[in-house]
Every structure is written in structure tokens, then in C-alpha cells.
Amino acid sequence: MDFSLTKEQQMIKEMVRNFAEKEIAPYAAKWDEEAHFPLDVFRKMGELGLLGLPFPEEYGGAGGDTISYAIAVEEIGRACGGTGLSYAAAVSLGASPIYYFGTEEQKQKWLVPMAKGETLGAFGLTEPNAGSDAGGTRTTAVLDGDEYVINGEKCWITNAQYARQVIVTAVTGKDARGKNIITALIVPTDSPGFTIRSNYDKMGVRASNTCELVFENVRVPKENVLGDPQKGFKQFLYTLDGGRISIAALAVGIAQAAFEKALQYAKERVQFGQPISKFQAIQFKLADMAMEIELARNMVYKAAWLKDQGKPFTKEASFAKLFASEMGFRVCNQAIQIHGGYGYMKEYGVERHLRDIKLMEIGEGTSEIQRLVIARQLGC
Ligand SMILES: Cc1cc2nc3c(=O)[nH]c(=O)nc-3n(C[C@H](O)[C@H](O)[C@H](O)COP(=O)(O)OP(=O)(O)OC[C@H]3O[C@@H](n4cnc5c(N)ncnc54)[C@H](O)[C@@H]3O)c2cc1C
Incomplete structure (x- = not known):
């Protein structure tokens, strides 16, 4: 249980985790292999209100806050990075710009069906x-x-x-x-x-x-x-600020999945007569992974909270996206290291996390561009 979350946010976390563990995680390796887009899962996510999570009920949404939405992205990403990316893009890039900038007529025509999960946008x-x-x-x-x-x-x-x-x-x-x-x-x-x-x-x-x-x-x-x-230029800069919170949340979810696999494996794998989790070298890796994931998650929540409060969040969204994506790459890499040769094999499913997380350092502004955004916010 995460006591920093409200009751509603905890309920969303539990609901999305249950859904993702049942409907997404068991198929993620197959979808990865076949490059299959799980349209039926998007229909089910629509029925659960996930595609309209951060939009008001008057526009077909669930009236949730940005933190709840970030939690949903993290949990879907924990099950499958590709599904998580498409979910984040559907909400942050496909639907949000119409919510932010659309006329009432455009919202009724385009946003409402997306928020209800009947259509997707890009x-x-x-x-x-x-x-x-x-x-x-x-x-x-x-x-x-x-x-x-x-x-x-x-x-x-x-x-x-x-x-x-x-x-x-x-x-x-x-x-x-x-x-x-x-x-x-x-x-x-x-x-x-x-x-x-x-x-x-x-x-x-x-x-x-x-x-x-x-x-x-x-x-x-x-x-x-x-x-x-x-003002199309300014509009997409604002859209990307919001999108970066979701990419950061996705990086946290993928890193969390890799970490959980590494922790379990470390407790099971015996070398030199004891589980490798008893070696301090492995313990320190796991300790750093757990700490960095938690730090990135807090950065995501802070940026999301600022957005919900109507306060400036450009710098914090870039902080979160930059740190979470680079942290996630480190964590997924160490998760393979902890698995040794088995980690290099597809069967163990950790190599997929490393391949998935690499995109987080590129999409919606590369790491280099995040550093430029932050430097600009610092007045450089
Ligand atoms: C799977 C996937 C999904 C995507 N989805 C979408 C989408 O839905 N919608 C959409 O519009 N785009 C999407 N993109 C595009 C993505 O946002 C771009 O790839 C990204 O913005 C980087 O652009 P680029 O690939 O052209 O790299 P480039 O801009 O060519 O950059 C190449 C390298 O140069 C560096 N660089 C560039 N300029 C500077 C600078 N000023 N200072 C320092 N370094 C610099 C970059 O950081 C990078 O390392 C997606 C990309 C991928 C791979």
C-alpha cells in the first residue's frame, strides 16, 4: 500500500493492476514477438473508463486527476511497454490537445468518443x-x-x-x-x-x-x-509537457517490472552454495534500483500534482521524464546483469524491458532536448 496516495488513487492503482495482470501481462511476450497491437484490450480499457481517465465527466471522461492517470500508465507499462506507450499516446497526445484547445463543438465531436473508449486519436x-x-x-x-x-x-x-x-x-x-x-x-x-x-x-x-x-x-x-x-507551435509544446509526465510514468512501470523479476530471480538463483541475493554486490544493485524507481515515481507525482493545481510544470515534467527514462535504462540493464546469461535469453522476459525502455529516452523529446528545456527554465 502506498500511503502517499488518496483512497481514489489507491483504488485506481489496484483496479488497473488487476486488469493489466489478467488481460495484458500474460500476452506481452507474444505481442512483442508478433508486433501485435492489442485493439481488443483498448476496447476493454475503454469500458473501464481508462481512456477518459483525466477528462471531466461532461466530456465522457472519468473525472480523475493527472496522478491517477500516471498511476494507470505505470501499471499498464509494468505489464507491457508497448501497450503502455499506446495508452499514454492515446490519452496525452490523441485526446488531450482537443480537451486543452478545442472548441465545444470539437470536444463533443472528437473528444467524447475517445474519452468513452469508442475511438482512438493520434x-x-x-x-x-x-x-x-x-x-x-x-x-x-x-x-x-x-x-x-x-x-x-x-x-x-x-x-x-x-x-x-x-x-x-x-x-x-x-x-x-x-x-x-x-x-x-x-x-x-x-x-x-x-x-x-x-x-x-x-x-x-x-x-x-x-x-x-x-x-x-x-x-x-x-x-x-x-x-x-x-499558436500551433505553443500548443504542441504544452501538449508535450503533459505527455512527458506519462512517458516518465511509463518508464517507472517498465523499470518496476524489470526490478521485480530481478529481485525474485536473485532470491532463487543459487551460486557458491547460497542465493545470489546474499551477495552484497547483488544487494547493492537491488537497493539502488528500488531507491531510484521510488525517486522517479515521486518526481512523476510531483509534476502531475503541479499540473492538477494549474501551476507551471514544464521543468518538473522534464525532470521526471529525463530522470525516469535514464533511471529505467539503468534498472533494466542491471536486471539483465542480475539474471546473468539467462537474462540474455528471451524466455526470461527481462531483455524485452531493456528494448522497450530505450524509447523513453527518445520519444516526446530526447534526453538532450530535456536538458535544453531544463536549462531554458533555469534562465540559461
Ligand atoms: C516508437 C516511436 C513512437 C513515436 N511516436 C510519435 C508520435 O506519436 N507523434 C510524433 O509526433 N512523434 C512520435 N515519435 C517521434 C519522436 O518524438 C522523435 O523520434 C523524437 O522527437 C526525436 O526526433 P528524431 O528521431 O528526428 O531525432 P533527431 O532530432 O534527429 O535527433 C538525433 C540526435 O540528435 C540530438 N539532438 C537534436 N537536436 C539537438 C540539440 N539542439 N542539442 C543537442 N542534441 C540534439 C538528439 O537528442 C538525438 O540524440 C515517435 C518515435 C518513435 C521511435
Whole structure:
């Protein structure tokens, strides 16, 4: 029991843990091997209210707070990193921008079905030539009468193949200083000229759906502009701040799974006549792993709490994402070390955690970009 959580938060933790242990964990290795996206599990998560967890009930959500949502991401990630990534992306990237910036009509049309778990959404920012430098977006959207005409390409977009709509960033003009104006548009995935392919062979998070998007004269009505058409850049920075809390929570969940396997194995594996958990070298590894996971979890809760209080949380979200992802990589690596040669074998399931956790140092801003964000917050 975690006494730092409220009764509701503890109930969510228990409910999601039970669900994930029954419906996700037993299949995670198979999904990883087959690169299978578990759509049926997303339907069940929808029925449990998990896809609308942090949204108000008036928008089909469960009215939970960001800490509860982070707990859910951690527990799903503990069972399967890929499913955890798709869950975090569905809520933080697919649905949240519409909740933050959408008109009432857009919320009713797009957010409510997502929060109820009836549909999924995706967020298309990254392009082959615009990754960390997302301001370098080349996709364009040109106004033609009452419609925008979109041309361009996006890469590595999570959940797009199963999404009803993708929020797409595109250049719509130049400002007074000659800089690109970036606008976010809600693009239905069945729009003519919109191609979605999922041909990537990934190192990890293989249960997550990752797509390439191609736009060839895709037309969307003007009312599909999300928020202020001049402020698409600022909007996605805010969206990513929130998303980083969920990536940090996911890293904690994956690290927790690797740690639990290592602890159990250390107690069972006998060498030199005693369980290896009796060797101080192994004990110190396990002690450091447990401490670092707990520290990262607290950082996640603090960033989530600040967000819920309506206070600035950019720096704390980057702290949490940077520390949790790098901590998680260390923990998963040590979990393999504790397993010795068995850890190197797929059968023991720890190598999957290392492959999955690597993405946490890359997605939603690499570790280098997190350090830049933090330095900027320090006034550098
Ligand atoms: C599985 C997966 C899922 C994803 N899902 C989504 C999604 O749903 N939506 C979406 O929009 N994107 C998504 N992405 C894209 C992801 O956010 C980008 O990969 C990430 O932002 C990094 O961009 P890049 O890969 O182009 O790397 P680059 O920007 O090319 O960076 C390469 C290296 O250079 C470093 N670097 C770059 N600029 C600087 C700098 N100024 N200072 C110091 N170092 C720097 C980086 O840290 C990195 O080490 C996903 C990616 C993957 C792999």
C-alpha cells in the first residue's frame, strides 16, 4: 500500500493492476514477438473508463486527476511497454490537445468518443526532416475557400492506423519576422489523399502501433483548425509537457517490472552454495534500483500534482521524464546483469524491458532536448 496516495488513487492503482495482470501481462511476450497491437484490450480499457481517465465527466471522461492517470500508465507499462506507450499516446497526445484547445463543438465531436473508449486519436508532429527541431515542419496546409489543403509527410506516429483522426501540425504561412506559422488541424483518417502505413520493424514497444503518414492534397474544413491557428507551435509544446509526465510514468512501470523479476530471480538463483541475493554486490544493485524507481515515481507525482493545481510544470515534467527514462535504462540493464546469461535469453522476459525502455529516452523529446528545456527554465 502506498500511503502517499488518496483512497481514489489507491483504488485506481489496484483496479488497473488487476486488469493489466489478467488481460495484458500474460500476452506481452507474444505481442512483442508478433508486433501485435492489442485493439481488443483498448476496447476493454475503454469500458473501464481508462481512456477518459483525466477528462471531466461532461466530456465522457472519468473525472480523475493527472496522478491517477500516471498511476494507470505505470501499471499498464509494468505489464507491457508497448501497450503502455499506446495508452499514454492515446490519452496525452490523441485526446488531450482537443480537451486543452478545442472548441465545444470539437470536444463533443472528437473528444467524447475517445474519452468513452469508442475511438482512438493520434498526434502527428514528427517528420523525416523535423524531429527534435519540430519547428522545422515542412508539411503545409493552404487555405482554399473554406478548406485547408494539406501536403506532406509524418513519421513514427503512434496509433494512427487505429485512429479516427490525427491532429496534424502544418505550416500555414509566415509571421511578420518571416518565421513559419504552425497550425494544428484535426484530420479524419478516412480523408481522401491521406495514406497511413505501418511498416516499421521496431527494436522495442512492438505492441504499439507506429505509422508513416502521407498527405496528398488532403482537404479538411476550416472548422477543423485546433485552437488559435497562429499558436500551433505553443500548443504542441504544452501538449508535450503533459505527455512527458506519462512517458516518465511509463518508464517507472517498465523499470518496476524489470526490478521485480530481478529481485525474485536473485532470491532463487543459487551460486557458491547460497542465493545470489546474499551477495552484497547483488544487494547493492537491488537497493539502488528500488531507491531510484521510488525517486522517479515521486518526481512523476510531483509534476502531475503541479499540473492538477494549474501551476507551471514544464521543468518538473522534464525532470521526471529525463530522470525516469535514464533511471529505467539503468534498472533494466542491471536486471539483465542480475539474471546473468539467462537474462540474455528471451524466455526470461527481462531483455524485452531493456528494448522497450530505450524509447523513453527518445520519444516526446530526447534526453538532450530535456536538458535544453531544463536549462531554458533555469534562465540559461
Ligand atoms: C516508437 C516511436 C513512437 C513515436 N511516436 C510519435 C508520435 O506519436 N507523434 C510524433 O509526433 N512523434 C512520435 N515519435 C517521434 C519522436 O518524438 C522523435 O523520434 C523524437 O522527437 C526525436 O526526433 P528524431 O528521431 O528526428 O531525432 P533527431 O532530432 O534527429 O535527433 C538525433 C540526435 O540528435 C540530438 N539532438 C537534436 N537536436 C539537438 C540539440 N539542439 N542539442 C543537442 N542534441 C540534439 C538528439 O537528442 C538525438 O540524440 C515517435 C518515435 C518513435 C521511435
